[in-house]
Each structure stands twice: as structure tokens, then as C-alpha cells.
Amino acid sequence: MKRTTIRPENVHQAALLRLLRDGGRSRAELGDVVDLSRSKLNVELDRLVELGLAEPDGLAASRGGRRSGRVRLSQATRFAGIDVGATSIDVAVTDGELKVLGHLSEPCDIREGPAAVLDRAIDLLGKLHRDGLYDELTGAGIGVPGPVSFAEGVPVVPPIMPGWDRYPVRETIGQALCCPTMVDNDVNIMALGELHTGLARSVGDFLLVKIGTGIGCGIVVDGKIYRGVSGSAGDIGHIRVDDLGPVCSCGNSGCLEAYFGGAALAREAVEVARSGGSPYLAERLAVAGTLTAEDVGAAAAQGDAGAIGLIRDGGRRVGQVLASLVSFFNPGLVIIAGGVAKLGHVLLAEIRSVVYRRSLPLATGNLPIVLSELGETAGVIGATRLISDHVYSAN
Numbered sequence: 382m383k384r385t386t387i388r389p390e391n392v393h394q395a396a397l398l399r400l401l402r403d404g405g406r407s408r409a410e411l412g413d414v415v416d417l418s419r420s421k422l423n424v425e426l427d428r429l430v431e432l433g434l435a436e437p438d439g440l441a442a443s444r445g446g447r448r449s450g451r452v453r454l455s456q457a458t459r460f461a462g463i464d465v466g467a468t469s470i471d472v473a474v475t476d477g478e479l480k481v482l483g484h485l486s487e488p489c490d491i492r493e494g495p496a497a498v499l500d501r502a503i504d505l506l507g508k509l510h511r512d513g514l515y516d517e518l519t520g521a522g523i524g525v526p527g528p529v530s531f532a533e534g535v536p537v538v539p540p541i542m543p544g545w546d547r548y549p550v551r552e553t554i555g556q557a558l559c560c561p562t563m564v565d566n567d568v569n570i571m572a573l574g575e576l577h578t579g580l581a582r583s584v585g586d587f588l589l590v591k592i593g594t595g596i597g598c599g600i601v602v603d604g605k606i607y608r609g610v611s612g613s614a615g616d617i618g619h620i621r622v623d624d625l626g627p628v629c630s631c632g633n634s635g636c637l638e639a640y641f642g643g644a645a646l647a648r649e650a651v652e653v654a655r656s657g658g659s660p661y662l663a664e665r666l667a668v669a670g671t672l673t674a675e676d677v678g679a680a681a682a683q684g685d686a687g688a689i690g691l692i693r694d695g696g697r698r699v700g701q702v703l704a705s706l707v708s709f710f711n712p713g714l715v716i717i718a719g720g721v722a723k724l725g726h727v728l729l730a731e732i733r734s735v736v737y738r739r740s741l742p743l744a745t746g747n748l749p750i751v752l753s754e755l756g757e758t759a760g761v762i763g764a765t766r767l768i769s770d771h772v773y774s775a776n
């Protein structure tokens with residue numbers, strides 16, 4: 382059965398809902414930050430309460446005169462966030478302020494195809510429903526690890542997602558969950574998560590570089606995701622760093638991702654182990670028969686020179702690309718995120734040294750380059766931010 386999610390009736394109501402998403406507050410405090418007369422503000426707030434989008438929340442402490450009534454988003458508001466990775470799936474349910482009420486994560490191979498993977502996401506959300514975390518969803522956001530046509534809500538020729546090309550992800554999830562749904566790529570939703578609750582909360586212009594199985598970059602301009610004309614902005618994993626480099630999943634050679642995605646790192650780790658460059662990795666390989674990016678991180682943490690060399694090489698190449706991006710975009714912050722970012726300080730130190738050396742002082746003088754602190758929740762929170770931006774906009 383198709384429900385209709387109630388949306389704000391005008392831009393003022395939409396702006397008030399987005400403010401309340403950052404936390405409930407008094408009518409007087411709202412009056413300080415919106416460009417509305419006190420009486421008009423009260424009309425719009427009363428209307429939001431009537432629509433069931435917001436609700437009264439007692440009285441605020443006095444600011445000298447009459448105590449002002451507090452308002453918050455309806456406590457029945459529930460958003461779902463789905464973060465589909467190459468090798469894992471995360472789902473979460475949040476309240477209207479995007480606080481996570483429940484979060485489930487499990488391994489999942491994107492190559493199983495859209496029907497199986499999206500079914501899994503819906504099953505996991507069903508579990509949160511049975512746990513009593515929601516009755517009805519106000520909206521759902523989903524991120525997938527590949528290029529997405531944002532307007533159509535479909536992946537477009539995603540290199541590591543066989544069977545997903547133009548699959549109707551938005552329609553499938555929207556119909557299954559009976560709520561407005563939006564799809565974006567996983568990197569953009571991570572950037573939105575950082576914007577909502579992470580290190581980028583107070584930064585309008587920043588870059589989020591995700592180094593996972595692949596490599597991508599979320600571009601935030603003036604607090605909004607910049608997607609480009611067709612949705613492929615920030616696809617930096619396929620910038621060529623060496624004409625004679627290894628063949629990439631996209632079919633070209635020498636892409637950044639072919640050197641330093643999770644898959645490339647695992648492959649190089651095997652080479653180093655076999656060539657005698659790392660006793661630690663050789664031992665892991667003998668036991669497990671295969672190596673992963675996590676093994677490289679564990680080896681580096683033990684001081685293994687071969688593993689540290691791999692991370693430095695990768696960090697240097699990421700740094701080269703990032704130095705160009707910093708010169709071009711002049712961001713206020715760069716966040717490094719994703720599974721490979723767990724390699725930590727060796728990686729961060731190498732990236733920083735290349736970027737600070739290669740970019741102009743005016744661009745890097747006040748430029749923090751940091752590791753994400755949100756971990757697995759960045760994607761799911763960002764997915765709920767994406768759909769809440771839509772639901773909290775005027776029709």
C-alpha cells in the first residue's frame with residue numbers, strides 16, 4: 382500500500398524543519414535565525430504541528446520576558462539509511478534529528494546482484510521494525526558503491542557492480558518500504574554524514590576521500606553535495622597516475638584505484654609476501670591462503686617494513702591526486718575515510734606530506750587533513766541526511 386509522506390507546504394516550513402533537524406529549540410531561538418516576523422513564524426510553526434511534522438516540547442527558560450514554547454520534530458519521525466558497500470551492507474533507523482536508534486551490519490558481496498543485495502537490506506530493516514524501532518518510515522536513503530544518476534535513482538555502468546547497470550534501485554526500495562527514497566553513491570552519503578554529525582559540521586566547503594575497495598571523493602560546496610552534470614563528479618579513482626600502470630576494473634590502465642584500492646593493496650601484499658619483502662605477510666599468506674588490506678594494516682602496526690612501504694606508496698599516489706584537487710578546489714578540510722583509511726597514521730602522514738609539499742601555501746595554510754572519526758556510521762547517517770533534505774523541502 383502506498384502511503385503519502387506529508388511534506389512542508391512552503392519554503393519557510395521547510396527551512397524550519399531543517400533547523401529542527403539539528404535539535405529542538407524555542408520559538409524565540411528560531412526567531413533569531415530565520416528571516417520571518419514573529420507572528421508569521423508562529424503561524425508556520427503551528428501549521429507544522431497541525432501537519433504532524435513537529436510538536437510542542439514544553440517551555441524554554443526565560444530570556445527576561447514571557448517563557449517561549451519549545452518545538453521539536455515529531456517524535457514519530459523515522460528515517461532509514463542503507464549503505465551498500467562492495468563487501469558489506471549497513472542499515473540504520475534514525476529519528477528526525479538523525480540520531481541512530483538501531484544499526485545492523487553484515488558482510489555482503491555486491492556481485493550477488495541488485496535483487497539479492499536489496500532484499501538483504503529490506504530484510505535487515507524488517508528486523509529493526511520487529512524490534513519496535515519504527516512503525517512507518519518517513520523516508521529512506523541508500524548509497525551504492527558506484528556512479529549513480531541522481532535524477533533517475535539508478536546506478537550507471539558501475540565498474541565493480543555487475544548486474545546493477547540502470548537497475549531501478551530507488552523504485553525497488555521505495556516500493557518495498559512504502560516511503561520516499563533517494564539513491565546516491567556511497568562516497569557522497571559519507572560526506573553528508575560528516576556534514577551532519579562529523580568533523581565537517583562547521584565546514585561549508587570540504588572534500589571527503591573514501592579509500593575502500595575503490596577510491597572516490599565527495600565534494601561539498603557551501604554545505605551541499607556537488608554532483609556535476611550527470612552525477613559523476615568526484616570519481617577520482619579513475620584519474621590516471623601512470624600511463625604504464627596496472628589495468629583497472631574500468632578497463633583503462635594506471636588509474637589511482639588500480640594502485641591503491643583495497644583490492645590493489647591485497648594483490649600487492651601477496652606480491653611482497655612472495656618476494657620475501659615481508660615475513661609477517663608471508664606467514665599470514667601461508668596460514669590464510671590470501672591477504673587483505675587489514676592484513677597490511679596489522680603488519681604495519683607490528684613495524685613490518687614491507688607493509689609500511691606499501692602504505693607509503695599508496696599514500697603518495699593518493700597525495701599526488703589530492704594535491705591537484707586542493708589546488709583546484711581550495712577546500713577548508715579534507716577527510717580521509719573508508720576501510721583502507723584504517724591503515725591510519727602512516728597513510729595520513731604520507732598523504733599530508735605530499736599535499737603540503739605540492740600545493741601552494743595559500744591553499745594549504747589552513748587546511749586540516751584528517752581521518753574520519755565516524756567509522757561505519759558515516760554512510761547510514763548520510764543516507765538519512767540525503768532523504769531528510771528531500772522530505773524537508775517544499776513540494
Ligand SMILES: [Zn+2]
Nearest residue numbers: 619629631636
Ligand atoms: Zn579505472
